[in-house]
Amino acid sequence: MPRNPSLNATxxxxxxxxxxxxxxxxxxxSVTQLxxxxxxxxxxxxxxxxxxxxxxxxxKAWPSGHWYFNxxxxxxxxxxxxxxxxxxRGAKPPADGTEVFVLARPxxxxxxxxxxLNVVRMLPTAAIGxxxxxxxRVKLLLQKEGLFDPARKRPLPAYVATxxxxxxxxxxxxxxxxxxARRRWPGVRVLVVGARVQGDGAVGELVRALRxxxxxxxxxxxxxxxxxGDREDLAAFNTEAVCRALAAxxxxxxxxxxxxxxxxxxxxxxxVRAATPSAAAELALSDQRDVRRALDxxxxxLAGGLAGRTRLGLERVERAGDRLQAAMxxxxxxxxxxxxxxxxxxDALSPLRVLERGxxxxxxxxxxxxxxxxxxxxxxPFTLRxxxxxxxxxxxx
Amino acid sequence: xxxxxxxxxxxxxxxxxxxxDDVELDAALALFEEGVARLRAARERLAxxxxxxxxxxxxxxxxxRLRDMKE
Numbered sequence: 001m002p003r004n005p006s007l008n009a010t011x012x013x014x015x016x017x018x019x020x021x022x023x024x025x026x027x028x029x030s031v032t033q034l035x036x037x038x039x040x041x042x043x044x045x046x047x048x049x050x051x052x053x054x055x056x057x058x059x060k061a062w063p064s065g066h067w068y069f070n071x072x073x074x075x076x077x078x079x080x081x082x083x084x085x086x087x088x089r090g091a092k093p094p095a096d097g098t099e100v101f102v103l104a105r106p107x108x109x110x111x112x113x114x115x116x117l118n119v120v121r122m123l124p125t126a127a128i129g130x131x132x133x134x135x136x137r138v139k140l141l142l143q144k145e146g147l148f149d150p151a152r153k154r155p156l157p158a159y160v161a162t163x164x165x166x167x168x169x170x171x172x173x174x175x176x177x178x179x180x181a182r183r184r185w186p187g188v189r190v191l192v193v194g195a196r197v198q199g200d201g202a203v204g205e206l207v208r209a210l211r212x213x214x215x216x217x218x219x220x221x222x223x224x225x226x227x228x229g230d231r232e233d234l235a236a237f238n239t240e241a242v243c244r245a246l247a248a249x250x251x252x253x254x255x256x257x258x259x260x261x262x263x264x265x266x267x268x269x270x271x272v273r274a275a276t277p278s279a280a281a282e283l284a285l286s287d288q289r290d291v292r293r294a295l296d297x298x299x300x301x302l303a304g305g306l307a308g309r310t311r312l313g314l315e316r317v318e319r320a321g322d323r324l325q326a327a328m329x330x331x332x333x334x335x336x337x338x339x340x341x342x343x344x345x346x347d348a349l350s351p352l353r354v355l356e357r358g359x360x361x362x363x364x365x366x367x368x369x370x371x372x373x374x375x376x377x378x379x380x381p382f383t384l385r386x387x388x389x390x391x392x393x394x395x396x397x
Numbered sequence: 398x399x400x401x402x403x404x405x406x407x408x409x410x411x412x413x414x415x416x417x418d419d420v421e422l423d424a425a426l427a428l429f430e431e432g433v434a435r436l437r438a439a440r441e442r443l444a445x446x447x448x449x450x451x452x453x454x455x456x457x458x459x460x461x462r463l464r465d466m467k468e
Contacts, residue, residue: 159402169452169466178450187401187446192466193453212455288443291401295439298408302432305415309425312418 032110039108042115049103049120054078056100056122059093067093071102071117079116080104086120089200099125131235138240139265147247148268154252156272157220159286162189164222164251166209169194172227173256173277180281185288191216197226202236210245222249223280224266225256237264246270256280355387362393404439408432 029037052071059069065084070077080102094100104117142148163181167173169192181188193212195205206224213222224246226237236242237257246253246269255270256277267273274280355361362370362382370376376395384391411432414420420428451463 157402159400159405161400161402164453178448182448185446186448187442189449189451191451191453191463208455212453212461215461216453288446291405292440292443294405295408295436295443298405298412298432299436301412302408302415302429302436305412306425306429309415309418309420309422 031113035108035110035113039110043105043107046106049105052102052104052117053125054100054102056094056098057096059096061087061093067119069093071100079109079114080119081109081116082119082122094122094124101125101128135238135265138238138243139268141240142243142265142269147243152247153271156252156254156284159291160185160188160220160284162191162216162218162220163281163284164191164193164213164216164219166193166195166206166213166222166224167226167277168197171197173197173225176227176276176278177223177281180278181285184282185285187288188285189218191219197236198233203239203241206236206242207245210242210249214248214250219251221252221254221284223254223256223274223277223284224270225254225274225277225280226258227277228258234258234264237266239265242266243269254280254284355385360391361385401439401442404435404442408435408439411435 054071054073054077057070057072057077059067061067065087067082067087069080069082071080072078101123102117102119103121104119107116107118108114109116146152163177165174165177167177174192178190181190193209193216195209196202197206210222210224213219224237226234234257237255243265246255246266252272253270254272254274255264255266256274256279257264257266258276263273272280272283274283362376362384364370364375364382365380368375370382376382378395379397381392381394384393411428415425415428415432450466452466454462454464456462
């Protein structure tokens with residue numbers, strides 16, 4: 001129960017209530033105080049805008065650009081106002097009886113003491129049904145063509161140096177991606193391909209932007225998305241044209257449309273789906289702390305690898321030395337045998353060995369060996385060489 | 398100029414080759430030197446990393462132009 005703000009009411013409620021009744025002149029609310037208090041109650045009771053369904057009556061666009069109308073159902077009606085800034089450009093006020101959804105904040109129009117809805121969006125329910133049918137059509141078509149096929153999904157690269165972001169240059173999505181990039185991987189280059197993400201022209205701009213990504217050199221991953229919005233705001237991401245343009249992007253793609261609960265068709269077409277643009281950036285970019293750890297690990301393995309390799313080298317040299325020595329020793333041994341064998345052969349061939357067997361070698365006074373009868377002249381001396389020495393001899397005259 | 402990704406990929410390869418035993422000592426030393434250089438480069442790049450955000454502008458003639466964005 002609100003208190004009249006002009007009273008310094010500190011006593012018990014009941015007493016104050018009684019005194020209010022008994023002495024009206026002591027406790028008078030002004031109309032403005034009342035409407036202000038009522039406004040506070042009404043507006044304080046609804047934290048966020050509500051979707052309300054009803055039938056439009058008496059909708060009129062004023063020269064100011066604002067629209068005023070009543071929304072009613074079988075039993076009740078409420079005053080509504082759609083401010084100029086929220087009127088969709090080119091839209092016409094709906095005819096009486098049109099069934100609509102309005103997104104509105106309940107409030108008080110103090111000047112008239114009227115309870116009213118401040119409408120920020122108005123959608124004919126028929127259009128919603130149509131949009132839903134179109135969504136189902138596109139979904140079925142793309143599904144049949146295999147665009148949602150898990151086998152189509154490409155993995156994201158491990159380290160991304162250049163990242164393309166297709167989103168509104170003014171939106172929260174870009175800010176979120178940049179914030180995450182600065183924290184995780186400040187070395188990255190973010191190429192922003194701007195496109196309106198809602199309203200008229202969004203589909204065309206998104207398609208154009210996605211095609212443009214294919215012309216950017218060096219791009220390794222493409223994020224397409226926007227911050228959370230109403231279902232109607234996400235419509236462009238459910239269109240066939242945008243889905244096909246996304247499927248045609250030549251690098252792995254991440255779709256990050258809206259909040260956790262919204263799933264768009266681009267989420268199904270992209271290689272990876274992220275709940276939010278921040279989450280998309282987290283998925284796309286490695287954490288520099290992980291990379292520092294990886295570098296430390298590589299550094300120690302590098303040092304260890306060389307040490308191991310050097311040790312191996314030394315061992316190999318030592319082994320080679322041993323082999324060399326063994327080879328030399330084996331060679332010497334072989335030579336020794338060879339010499340011994342040669343010596344044995346020499347020994348066998350030695351004439352001295354022949355003499356041992358009882359032969360004798362005659363030689364003349366001049367030392368020549370006498371091999372023929374004619375060389376023995378009668379009366380001449382000669383020498384016989386036998387095993388243990390010489391014997392002087394003479395040819396019989 | 399190589400990227401950190403290239404440095405990391407090459408470093409992995411260098412370490413794998415060094416850890417395998419079949420590389421000649423001369424080659425091992427060369428790999429080690431390259432690895433040290435790559436490590437230093439990657440660390441310097443990480444330390445000096447400065448986020449770059451650029452808007453892609455599609456010029457009338459169909460050319461693409463990049464403009465640095467103030468975030």
